[in-house]
Amino acid sequence: MEMTDRLNKNFLVQGWLVILLCLVFGGSLTAVQLTLSPVIEANKKNEILQIIPGLISEENSTAINKEATLPFTVSPFYVNSEKQGRHLSYAVFEAKDKDGNISGWAARASGQGYADKIELLLGLNPEAEKITGLFILEQKETPGLGNKISEIKWRDQFKGKKTDKAISAIKGKAVNANEIDAITGATISSKSVCRIINQMVGDIRPPLKMKLEESVHEKK
Amino acid sequence: MTYITDIFLIAISAALINNFVLYYFVGICPFIGVSRNVDIAFGMGFAVTFVMTIAGSISWAITTLVLVPGAPFTRFIAGFFLDPGQAVQIDLTTLSYIVYIFAIASSVQFVEMYIRKFFPSLYKSFGVFLPLITTNCAILFACLTIMSHVAGVENPADVWGLSKALALSFFGGVGFTIAIVIMAGIREELDFCDVPECLQGAAITLIVAGILAMAFMGFTGVDSGLRVALTGG
Amino acid sequence: MTAEPTAPERFIRGILPENPTYRQLLGLCPTLAVTNNMKSALTMAGAVLFVLFCANVMVSLIRNLLKPHLRIVAFTLVIAAFVTIVDRLLAAYMYTMSKNLGPYIPLIIVNCIIIGRCEICASKESVLKAASDAIGQSIGFGIGLSSIAFFREIIGTGMVFGTRVLPQIWPDWVIMILPPGAFFTFGLLLGSVNYMVNRKNTSIKNRDSMK
Numbered sequence: 035m036e037m038t039d040r041l042n043k044n045f046l047v048q049g050w051l052v053i054l055l056c057l058v059f060g061g062s063l064t065a066v067q068l069t070l071s072p073v074i075e076a077n078k079k080n081e082i083l084q085i086i087p088g089l090i091s092e093e094n095s096t097a098i099n100k101e102a103t104l105p106f107t108v109s110p111f112y113v114n115s116e117k118q119g120r121h122l123s124y125a126v127f128e129a130k131d132k133d134g135n136i137s138g139w140a141a142r143a144s145g146q147g148y149a150d151k152i153e154l155l156l157g158l159n160p161e162a163e164k165i166t167g168l169f170i171l172e173q174k175e176t177p178g179l180g181n182k183i184s185e186i187k188w189r190d191q192f193k194g195k196k197t198d199k200a201i202s203a204i205k206g207k208a209v210n211a212n213e214i215d216a217i218t219g220a221t222i223s224s225k226s227v228c229r230i231i232n233q234m235v236g237d238i239r240p241p242l243k244m245k246l247e248e249s250v251h252e253k254k
Numbered sequence: 255m256t257y258i259t260d261i262f263l264i265a266i267s268a269a270l271i272n273n274f275v276l277y278y279f280v281g282i283c284p285f286i287g288v289s290r291n292v293d294i295a296f297g298m299g300f301a302v303t304f305v306m307t308i309a310g311s312i313s314w315a316i317t318t319l320v321l322v323p324g325a326p327f328t329r330f331i332a333g334f335f336l337d338p339g340q341a342v343q344i345d346l347t348t349l350s351y352i353v354y355i356f357a358i359a360s361s362v363q364f365v366e367m368y369i370r371k372f373f374p375s376l377y378k379s380f381g382v383f384l385p386l387i388t389t390n391c392a393i394l395f396a397c398l399t400i401m402s403h404v405a406g407v408e409n410p411a412d413v414w415g416l417s418k419a420l421a422l423s424f425f426g427g428v429g430f431t432i433a434i435v436i437m438a439g440i441r442e443e444l445d446f447c448d449v450p451e452c453l454q455g456a457a458i459t460l461i462v463a464g465i466l467a468m469a470f471m472g473f474t475g476v477d478s479g480l481r482v483a484l485t486g487g
Numbered sequence: 488m489t490a491e492p493t494a495p496e497r498f499i500r501g502i503l504p505e506n507p508t509y510r511q512l513l514g515l516c517p518t519l520a521v522t523n524n525m526k527s528a529l530t531m532a533g534a535v536l537f538v539l540f541c542a543n544v545m546v547s548l549i550r551n552l553l554k555p556h557l558r559i560v561a562f563t564l565v566i567a568a569f570v571t572i573v574d575r576l577l578a579a580y581m582y583t584m585s586k587n588l589g590p591y592i593p594l595i596i597v598n599c600i601i602i603g604r605c606e607i608c609a610s611k612e613s614v615l616k617a618a619s620d621a622i623g624q625s626i627g628f629g630i631g632l633s634s635i636a637f638f639r640e641i642i643g644t645g646m647v648f649g650t651r652v653l654p655q656i657w658p659d660w661v662i663m664i665l666p667p668g669a670f671f672t673f674g675l676l677l678g679s680v681n682y683m684v685n686r687k688n689t690s691i692k693n694r695d696s697m698k
Contacts, residue, residue: 150272177643177661389599395590398590
């Protein structure tokens, strides 16, 4: 009886500090989370929103335009598709100008590159028939070789390409309208980017065309 | 079929291509400290794999069931105090680091008791190393990787299930074991070499590890090729 | 019996004589992972400074209330909480850097330096000594990280802090910013430090034996 009493007292006496610390830290972490999470969410959103103007309008370069005022209102939505039992989902951003007409689309896709996942943002014109820009969001390709896919010079090759035929990366000099130059020594990275773009474009073209028709109908 | 391919690719990636020690630099302390001879290294690798698998599954379970917004357990408890719309929004992921480290500490404690009971000779040869596994970066890293595939994933179809989490934890440990056993074998040979005095000990181990890392770099792109070959894109 | 080191002594010791990276070989995971450029290395050193300082001060404040067999639990809790705070702060105010450092910020929780200092120093000494120990060790850690990062960045990319320093003729040794380069740089630098320390010790020994 006395022993169990002693044991009980011991546990509470021993553990009270840890329990107190748990409560103190639990409270402070919740406070930190509540104050900072809006800032963090805004950071995540802005990352993509800052890139979109450069992708949509063909006059801007595909460099990030931080000071640019957004002439478009951007609203995100998801395009889903089923393929071979896999459920795919693409985040698409719809850019509407001041009059409410659709100025273009920015679609995000990811896929396997040479070393790891590549995540990219593709700009399309309102009819989803021409590529207006490409931005690589995340890649871990070989530095000095594969990671040149992030360079503006290489990405600009995609501007103006039509989406009706698949784009392919050619090892030498690109000749046809649907070909681009692969990076020397980084053929697989270049081909992966093309593959990701082709797959996404094939999946989202019909839904985007439908959305354009709907919005034109709505305006009438 | 694609599910099995996914698990296979996660396993290969964790064990060889993105090897925890030689690519992600986690678990370096035991890698340099314990790789003196092959038997101890193998035992350490075995223990780390065991702990990692247990800790990985516990972390997956807690993250999926308690921490993410809309988790079943939290919703159930909060359902008594708040209305369902608010209960779904409770996001406890800030507490994840604290939860994981305690999960790891408990797993180590559990494994220690298990080994002490069933493999007493192994327990004796481990000495102080077993509790030290708690501060092994590799295990926390495995838990963090699982968390990044469960919390904050945009496409709900990409959220990892238990089998993928288990595959990552187990084969991450296997990769750690491979690296540490190879290093132990090399170091056993190095004992017969004439290493300059200033490089003896950790320095030469690091340089050898660099050469090992270069060798493992040869695996880059294997999972990419496998994925394209097995799924056609 | 040597006296316990005073606060200034602890500060000085942490920087070079008991440097966590080169002499104690602690906290090696971030040392190899984030040193491929100077900016990440310094951010990591700053984060460790924050966590180590706060954890040391807090543990020192409650040192008389700690029960022996629950102290590791208490240390872990304190450290994990401060690391979460640092992680959120970085994600809010230095978002790109937070993405670059990735999973290595939460790994500060299991960084042996911090638990080691809490155990050795903060749980036994006053707040002032614990604080100066924390700052000294963090500066030492920062020196360790920056030395490796400096060589990796300049040889690997010809840049320091993102601005090109070497002429264009220099062929960037890309291997330096990849994992093998981390191991090689650290191994060679560690060898050089050992060499210098050994030479100093032998010259002191020779000087003493000649007296």
